[in-house]
Amino acid sequence: MSPLILELPQTLRYQLEMLAQREGVSLDQYVVYALARQVSSAYTLTEREDSAKQHADFASLLARLGSVSDDELQRALTERERAAPEADLSPEIGARVQARIAKQRER
Numbered sequence: 001m002s003p004l005i006l007e008l009p010q011t012l013r014y015q016l017e018m019l020a021q022r023e024g025v026s027l028d029q030y031v032v033y034a035l036a037r038q039v040s041s042a043y044t045l046t047e048r049e050d051s052a053k054q055h056a057d058f059a060s061l062l063a064r065l066g067s068v069s070d071d072e073l074q075r076a077l078t079e080r081e082r083a084a085p086e087a088d089l090s091p092e093i094g095a096r097v098q099a100r101i102a103k104q105r106e107r
Helices: 010-023 027-041 051-065 070-079 091-106
Strands: none
């Protein structure tokens, strides 16, 4: 990472601090996140020539896999191999991600 010094209007800094606090991250982390999100939204995806084949292949795969019940899915998830988290992933971040996933499932 390389440092960048910015002069921000106080109201903007306050808004960013509040958003960072709500997300449970530092101001620096939130600003990097917001900038990365803005920059990535500027990219335009173009359809590849073989996208129709990819769609057909995916539909074929789904047809071959069939459907599973919620019980079968839960059993497969319970029995799956657990991987060690990445070195940079703190237990706090992992817990926040799991909480967000659980919240999404409730909807």
